[in-house]
Amino acid sequence: MNLLERVQQNLCYPALQKIDVSTDKMVHDDATPNEDKFSQAAIPAVLTALYKFVQTDEGATEVLNGNNDTKWIAKIFDEHKTDAISIISSYSKQSYENPLSKMYTIANEAVKITKETVGENGTIDEVKLFFKQQKHDILLYLLPTLKMGELLNDGTLDDNTNKMEGPISSLMHSLGNIFTNPITAAESDKKQADL
Numbered sequence: 001m002n003l004l005e006r007v008q009q010n011l012c013y014p015a016l017q018k019i020d021v022s023t024d025k026m027v028h029d030d031a032t033p034n035e036d037k038f039s040q041a042a043i044p045a046v047l048t049a050l051y052k053f054v055q056t057d058e059g060a061t062e063v064l065n066g067n068n069d070t071k072w073i074a075k076i077f078d079e080h081k082t083d084a085i086s087i088i089s090s091y092s093k094q095s096y097e098n099p100l101s102k103m104y105t106i107a108n109e110a111v112k113i114t115k116e117t118v119g120e121n122g123t124i125d126e127v128k129l130f131f132k133q134q135k136h137d138i139l140l141y142l143l144p145t146l147k148m149g150e151l152l153n154d155g156t157l158d159d160n161t162n163k164m165e166g167p168i169s170s171l172m173h174s175l176g177n178i179f180t181n182p183i184t185a186a187e188s189d190k191k192q193a194d195l
Contacts, residue, residue, distance in 0.1 A: 003130075019141060041092055054131050077151075088103070
């Protein structure tokens with residue numbers, strides 16, 4: 001299941017373009033209409049911020065308990081909300097108000113899909129794991145010109161190695177996921193009992 005594609009399809013946005021690692025741009029950047037540029041910028045940016053947000057227990061809990069009234073953009077971008085909206089608005093040449101409401105819709109849809117995926121009895125560890133499994137697919141579409149890694153205080157998000165594909169890159173991303181998956185409470189208790 002690809003969260004980015006599901007959000008894009010459910011909200012009827014055009015298919016997103018992967019970023020060319022050699023140019024740091026979309027393949028057809030110059031010919032892309034502004035509405036398409038908005039979704040190309042906003043969907044990966046919102047999902048990247050949501051990924052960072054759920055890596056804390058508090059963030060993952062909020063996703064499990066949140067609803068459509070939750071002010072997701074304010075929560076996931078925190079004090080950088082205005083900067084994030086401004087960057088996406090500037091890139092897509094859209095007014096401030098229009099991108100904000102659309103970004104809320106994107107975040108709400110992503111949270112809804114996440115909750116459906118982890119199920120009614122989902123745990124914070126399952127939310128964290130779900131987003132860790134989505135990270136590579138999200139970053140393949142994240143425009144470096146948006147500087148989301150800098151905005152979210154995580155330079156690895158803008159690193160081109162996250163956007164590489166192929167058999168070796170896929171193996172490396174899989175290994176990275178294995179070593180960065182959160183330990184569930186049950187696993188932690190078992191390790192403590194074994195000591």
